[in-house]
Amino acid sequence: MTSDLTLVSHSLCPYVQRAAIALAEKGVPFERVTIDLSDKPDWFRKVSPLGKVPLLKTGETYLFESAPILEYLEDSQPRPLHPRDPVARARHRAYIEFGSQVLNGIGALYDAADRQGFEEKAAALREKFLHLEQELDGEGPFFSGPDFSLVDATFGPVFRYFDVFDRLGRFGILDGLEKVGRWRDNLAKRRSVVEAVAADYPADLTRFLKRRQSWISGLI
Template sequence: MIEVQTLISHTLCPYVQRAAIVLSEKSIPFDRIYIDLANKPDWFQKASPLGKVPLLKTEEGHYLFESAPIVEYLDETQPGKLHPEGPVERARHRAYVEFASQILNGIGSLYNAKHEQDFESAKEALRAKFCHLEDQIDLRGPFFAGGSFSLVDAAFAPVFRYFDVLDDFVDLKVLDSLKKTGKWRRHLAERPSVMAAVAGTYQDDLKVFLRRRDSWLSRLLNRFESTAPATA
């Protein structure tokens, strides 16, 4: 019998989503404890030396921190491997998990940019990364490496989820004409583990977060909402 795991979470964290997706893909039951990162409880600060989520509480009561070692631990200890068997391909997959993290940093630069010029520069940098990614996706699909879901897929699903929200109010054009990337994105969005990785309030919560950034993207969101027709 698989023990219920505990995932220490934040509602918007993409790295928490990675861990939640892998737990679901492995059919591991888990509970969530949500943390207010602006008001961290004492026990959390002791368990998380970097002060970040996710944390995974193991059956032995240990806390694992950082999403990469958490998902690697799950992949090593639970059946249904999500990493390739070959060492070269496995190393390549680890590299693209890190590449997903760098894209998340780029998204952070996008929503924190105070001025239009910085916003446009962040868009161009993201576009360049996705153009590189387009050439790495297996043509056979529907996943990054073809027919098998991997840890790379778990890392990129939260990346694409940002664009699902941003597309509501701004035409970034970051993913335009990237056909393999678009197909991969759509397929991941329909994956049950990906859908279940966030609460139903995710889109609204993210928009609240973006409004509070006082950034160029915040202004675009506010402008869109001020001109959008009222709904009954």
């Protein structure tokens, strides 16, 4: 099967991964074009209004921003990843945004200049996961039970950061959060989540963290 969908990507970007996971879950073939965000090509600057990845090219149109891209895939492709119930759908959309706020917290964590700043950011991040521990469906394996959803596509890339953080130290951010821990393990096993990044992702992320010249860089 051929596809006219192209995902404009960067190797580490968790927002790109959301779209790649949704496409894989839907069984939709797509091309990937990877760009260097530190040296953005002219064609990319012209078609990306915010200068960010992901972009999804469909026909001659470049869609930008991961949340609308996910919604477009829901509207245009098979195998729904949103629940049908309107309240549940709205709640899932809200937790996709919550996932973006968690990613902001992760960015603040790895950019913290010193240990005290790092610990403050770690505590703020843990608050968000404590909230998730309350919200999660205890049965699992996914956010809302048996069906993989866009919230799962959002959090697979979130937990992937922790696989690398765990190699650098014991920061305790997810300690004792049993439902979150089980969710993390289940997402790590999901084929679409595994295949959303290249095999050298951990080394690539570690190099990225080293270059931040922040407190965590000093642990590498």
